[in-house]
Amino acid sequence: VNPSLERGYRRLLRAYPRAYRRHRGEEMLATLLEAAPPGRSRPTRDEAADLLAGAARERLGLHAVPNLAAGLRLAAPIALTLAAATSVGGWMLGTGPSPSIGLVLAVAWTVAVAARAIVARVGPAMLALACW
Amino acid sequence: VTPLQEPTFLVLAALAGEALHGYGIIQAVTELSEGRVELRPGTLYPALDRLTADGLVELAREEVVDNRLRRYYRLTDRGATRLGEDMERQRRNAEAAAAQLAARAASATSSSRRRASRVAPA
Numbered sequence: 001v002n003p004s005l006e007r008g009y010r011r012l013l014r015a016y017p018r019a020y021r022r023h024r025g026e027e028m029l030a031t032l033l034e035a036a037p038p039g040r041s042r043p044t045r046d047e048a049a050d051l052l053a054g055a056a057r058e059r060l061g062l063h064a065v066p067n068l069a070a071g072l073r074l075a076a077p078i079a080l081t082l083a084a085a086t087s088v089g090g091w092m093l094g095t096g097p098s099p100s101i102g103l104v105l106a107v108a109w110t111v112a113v114a115a116r117a118i119v120a121r122v123g124p125a126m127l128a129l130a131c132w
Numbered sequence: 133v134t135p136l137q138e139p140t141f142l143v144l145a146a147l148a149g150e151a152l153h154g155y156g157i158i159q160a161v162t163e164l165s166e167g168r169v170e171l172r173p174g175t176l177y178p179a180l181d182r183l184t185a186d187g188l189v190e191l192a193r194e195e196v197v198d199n200r201l202r203r204y205y206r207l208t209d210r211g212a213t214r215l216g217e218d219m220e221r222q223r224r225n226a227e228a229a230a231a232q233l234a235a236r237a238a239s240a241t242s243s244s245r246r247r248a249s250r251v252a253p254a
Contacts, residue, residue: 028173030200031154035173047172054174 001033008043009033015055060115075112082108136218139169143179144188144207144215151192151206154180180205188214 009032013025032047043051056062086108136144139161146152146160157180158171171179183189188211192204207215 024177026201027154027203028177030197030202031158031173031176033200034155035158050172050174052174054178057178 002041004041005036005043006033009047009051012043012048012051013055015052016058017055020058062115072112075115078115079108079112082111133214133217133221135221136214138165139171139175140179140183141215141218142169143171143176143183144211147189147205147207148212148215151204153195153202153204157205183211187211 006029009029013021013028016025032043142161142164143157145164146157149160152160154173154176158176161169161171180189184191184205187208189205190208192206195202195204
């Protein structure tokens with residue numbers, strides 16, 4: 001096994017929550033190495049995308065989301081909570097709405113959109129498998 | 133009963149024959165789907181987590197090959213029942229659709245015959 005390939009996979013697997021890695025890490029690494037064609041020295045972009053999306057779903061609990069609509073329902077309260085927290089924070093600090101608050105609100109929506117994108121990007125079939 | 137998604141269906145079908153480890157499942161699913169479905173670890177393992185939690189799949193054994201951990205999974209009786217139910221559902225759908233297509237073909241033939249008789253000189 002190419003040591004730099006193994007290092008690459010290990011680095012990607014670190015994106016997963018520690019508990020999940022303890023349970024699945026060595027097994028997933030073995031599968032990745034076994035699937036890699038001889039001569040490969042680093043993970044491909046597709047492999048990296050698959051693992052990072054898998055890790056994000058694991059962290060966000062999105063692997064239990066069956067489709068886009070359910071993903072949005074899950075993302076909406078997160079975005080709303082972040083938006084509310086920043087508004088309250090602004091009010092308590094007496095700063096009120098300001099460009100920086102606007103920025104934080106934008107971040108809140110980015111989180112929501114990112115969650116949605118993670119759901120959408122892996123494709124309905126793959127996601128369905130993860131969630132069936 | 134909710135229909136199984138295709139990749140899930142294929143994972144269960146792959147494990148119906150024999151216990152397989154992660155890469156074995158990936159290969160079997162590619163083969164069963166004639167190359168249409170290529171599973172990756174980031175999607176395979178959450179699926180196995182889920183199927184295990186639902187009692188459709190279980191850990192058969194662990195092996196260490198070349199210092200690497202392999203876990204083999206097998207279909208449970210419950211998994212076999214679930215797979216059989218979904219197979220039956222798909223078979224009925226396919227048969228119903230085949231009957232509809234046959235009816236369409238039959239009506240196309242008769243309507244073209246009608247058209248032909250209309251243009252034919254009296």
